[in-house]
Amino acid sequence: MSPPHAGEAPAAGSDAEWAATAREALGRHAEALAERFDAAVDVDRLVAERARVVDRHVTEAWQRCIADDGPLALFAVGGYGRGELFPHSDIDLLVLAEPDAQRQHEDALARFFSLLWDAGLPLGHAVRSASQCTEAAGADITVMTAILESRPLAAPLPVRQALEAAIAPSLVWPARAFFQAKRQELRERHARHGDTSDNLEPNLKDGPGGLRDVQTLHWMALRIIGTSDLESLIAVGQLGADEVASLERERRFLSRLRFGLHLLARKHEERLRFDYQKILAERLGYTDSDGVLAVEKMMQGFYRSASLVQRIGERLLQRFEEQIEGEPVAEPIDADFELRRGYLAARDEQWPESPDDVLALFSTWASRSDVRGLHSQTARALAEALSAFPDYASAPPALHARFMQLLRGPQPVATLTRMARLGVLGRWIPAFARVSGRMQFDLFHVYTVDQHTLAVLKNLASFASEEHDERFTLAHEVWPRLRKPELLLLAGLFHDIGKGRGGDHSELGGDDARLFCDTIGLNPAEGSLVEWLVRKHLLMSTTAQKQDITDPEVIHRFATQVADRDRLDHLYLLTCADIAGTSPKLWNAWKDRLMADLYTATRLALRRGLEHPLAATERASENREAARAMLAAFGTEDDEIEALFARMPDIGFQRGRPDHLAWQAVSLRGVRPGDVRVRVRPVAAHASAMEVFVHSPDRDGLFDAIVATLDRLGLAIQQARVHDGPDGTIFDSFEVIPADSRHIPAGQDVEQKLESTLSGTLEDVRPPRRTQPRHLRHFRIAPQIGFDDTRGGRTQLSLVCTDRPGLLADVTRTLRTQSLRVHDARIATFGARAEDLFQVTAVDADGNDQPLDETRRQALRDALLACLEGDAR
Known part of the structure; x- marks a missing residue:
């Protein structure tokens, strides 16, 4: 016998044979759906067809296990109940049976569920009686919502009616309670996603403006109005035809993104991660052009869709509230506007009659602190009038003046934000x-x-x-x-x-x-x-x-x-x-x-005047005197101040701040030749940021060891200043912040760890090895290495590459293996992009610092590339 075509119910046989044949048929059908998706077939047809094909297999498995005249009924619930299934969506089922029937058919139901699992269907199921449905729905609104969309697969009419009666508003979740609970659920869900759809890796289903928002509006309509068909809301004045058309257009766009995401991920994935964005954009036919990447075009489409879903959704939520609570009593503000249950509304049904009326709305809004938002009717009237709102280039001077009044008036930023969210700023x-x-x-x-x-x-x-x-x-x-x-x-x-x-x-x-x-x-x-x-x-x-x-x-x-x-x-x-x-x-x-x-x-x-630039010697003198005054204010004698200053590098007075110099000077108290002294202090007003001062006898590998130790302590270096002090000592300063704000090492622990490490053998100090974060793998930046000569006989190394944990420690170790000295470092990270600058020298036979010649530069370039290419592998 030839195998069934894709989507056909499999032939009879043993349960194992049935499940294997079903799995194969479902797999072929999934491949066919993927091909039709790539051929741009309407996504609503695809999700409906997958639901129908799954229906065939579910009902045949039911028939294999449960007698037609048995006291059990089968319903599809949740998204499956709506008759739509994305490639890896769950198959949610409800078996309705009284407790005695549940016990009597326990083995048959176990066989039924096992068959579906073996067929490869991602199953979710519940077995309840009508009264248990009432109890479960009353205790959990998500259960209520799932049952609300139930669709009979094997259930006679009386049983269907019994299920409907079990969740009737008289028993559980009357319209007002259902609306309030779902609205709160929506708000909490939005809050979990930062209250914005503009996330780098948005959730297509549960994020603000995602498909769950559209579904929530359907559920509310079903419970409050009695229909989940949004088009029917036009007749009762809850939605305009344009709003319904916009919601449906954006829902289909979001559904297409979700369908494609499931295909790429090969699993139930709702978050549009970096792993999939570029591939999905290519699969959907987007192309690079005019300096804009294909992935950026696709994501712009998503953000605009999500924004529009949120905007229309807010209007409909208001209208549902009024449907439940009744028409509010208007509170006049002036001749043009009033408050309705705290929402700002135009009093004239013909509003707006001119663009000035639109800006007058925002002016009135800005003048009141008790406005909850814009009334849904006024918001819709504004949306319908947007096409007639002029841009600034064609607007009359009176409108220009009105706009500037908004910027000079109360809450100007809130006004601009409102104008942007409602589409007015984009028109202007x-x-x-x-x-x-x-x-x-x-x-x-x-x-x-x-x-x-x-x-x-x-x-x-x-x-x-x-x-x-x-x-x-x-x-x-x-x-x-x-x-x-x-x-x-x-x-x-x-x-x-x-x-x-x-x-x-x-x-x-x-x-x-x-x-x-x-x-x-x-x-x-x-x-x-x-x-x-x-x-x-x-x-x-x-x-x-x-x-x-x-x-x-x-x-x-x-x-x-x-x-x-x-x-x-x-x-x-x-x-x-x-x-x-x-x-x-x-x-x-x-x-x-x-x-x-x-x-x-x-x-x-x-x-001072640009004609009087400050010379380095003047700056050093000013800093020295300011630091002296600070030390004297705390009782330090002049002789001690001079002795401390004598142990500090002259360049430090040119480049440091007075408070920094005074702190370093005090840190030198009690330091004997050969001692290592480390001091840490918080940056003013920022407890998590620290300055780290290291004074030590100089030796090869010292800078590398400091960087590796700070890295192990979980501190990210933002800037390093390396000065050579008298008598072969170093004065190194580091500006550091915690790499993870949840784990901030104490300053005393940093001091003790660094002093202990730097007092020992430096050869064994190694940076920790860490796994590169997932998201960085998608933002590979070709390394750029450059060299420039600077004043003072140093070479400036510039490095641009992909950032990762431990990058700086590995770079400084490479500098060490090249026998180079680091005199200054500036560390900057821009997302996945590291842009670091180092001032380095080589050491000649007499121990003097020299700029890097071409041979040294090429050797360093090769070593750095080898280090960074090793990361890529």
Whole structure:
């Protein structure tokens, strides 16, 4: 006998033969579905067809085990009950039977379930009586929801009616309670995913705006209205035809992503991980173009879909609430707006009659702190009016003035966020619409461009708050100096708006900002400031993280580019907000101090005048005297101060801060020749960040040993400053932060471990070996190694490569094996990208430091590549 076609019920035989034949048939059908998926067959047809094929096998297995006239009934529940099955979705079944029948048919049911397992079906099942269904559903709303979507597979009409009666609103979960519980469930589920769909690895099913949100609306409609068909909600005024069409369009798009994800993962996977994103984008037909990767296009489609699902879902939740609670009593605000159960609503059914009405809505919203949100009817009216809302280039001057009033009024950032979420900002500034939902396929930018922009604006708003944010040392002091904060908000709005166009986004954004400022009527000076901030928004960050800001020449160059204190104030605040808004993990104590130090040094340089740059000798003298004053204030005698200073390197006074120098000096008390002294102190206002000072006799491998030990202690080095002291000693300083904020070593433990290690044999000190995190495997960066000569006869090594745990320790060990000395190091990590700078020298036959010649450079390049290529393997 020839085998059955894909999807056909298998022939009779032993249970083992039946299960094997069923597994084979289901496998062939799965392959056929995958081929049809790749041929762009409608995904609703595919999930429905898979459910029908599974139905055939489930019902035949039931017939093999349970007599037709037996006192048991079989139902599909959950997603399977809806009649849709994705490639690896669970097969959820409910057997309805009274307790006596359950006991009587226990062996038959065990055989039935075993058959399905052996056939390869991912089975979930429950055996309950009608009263047990009532009890279970009442105790757990997820059980209630699953039964709510039950579909009979082998159940006569009376049994179906009995199941419906078992979960009737009179017994369990009446409409109000069901709605409140499902709404709370939705909120908690969103909270577990960070209350945003803009995650780098979003959950297509359970994340905000995912398929579960659409299903929740169906469940609510079924319990409250009596139908799960959203189209039927049009007739009762709960949804507009356009809203239903949008929900269905986005549901199909999300379903297609989920179907493809299941195929790629070959398992029940709902999280769109980096492992699958590029492959799925290719499988769905996306291609790279105009500097935008195919995966970025696919993900932008997801983020936009999820955002729209959330937006329409919020409206429908309100309407369900009104269906249950009744029409609210309106509380007038003014002639145009009112509150309905705390939601802001337009009083005129014809609203909006003009674009000015739309901006008036946001103005009224900003003036009230008691608004829960936008009323669903007004939100829908706004959505329908968006196509008629002009962009700023074609808007009249009165609308320009109204927009600027919003920026100058109360809650300007909240207003911009609302405008963005409701689609108004994208209409007003078309370039913002182009970056809405736009992600960048890396680990540095953890938000879409529009969400990052809103996060930056939120950070700027926090600087104006009366509640001091301890993450930012100077921001709350600088903010009050701004004469027109709205200009900084405009710069924040435009700073990344040029991304995704294939050019320098700072320059493209600067062009956009200038055109916007000119069009809406800002004066030339104001427009120039906004444009300059957008073009230079990366200047302060790159200067602080990639250059030595203790060098007076670096400060003078930066101050010359900034030119005046007003620009400096704006740039400092924008830089802090930008870095902190890029990733929750990116802003740390080290970056805070870097930006604060650069800001302070530049402000002093501007006050002194750019025509009077500070020389290194002057800086050293100023630092020495300031450190002396600090020590004297704590009772240190002049003679002791001079003795301590004499044991410290001169360059330290040029490059250090006075408090740092005074701390190092005190640390030298009691140190005898040959001693190792380590001191640790927290960075001011940041308990988790530390400064580590190491004073020791110099010897080969010392720097490598320090780095390896700090790595073992779970401390990530952000900056290393290596100075040679008198009498063959070293003065090394490290800025460190915990690699894992959950495990912060005590300063005393760091001191003891380092002193113990450095007092022993250094040859045995090795960095720990760690497994590379999963997500880093998808962001391989081709190593870039460069060399430059610096002042003072040193060679600067620049290294760009994929970051990983223990990278710095391995690099410094490679430097050690090449017999090189490290004099300075700056460590920067941007997502998966490490960008490190080292100042190194070779040692000649007389023990003198020399820059690296070409032979040495090539040897070091080869050794580093071998180290990094070993990681790739």
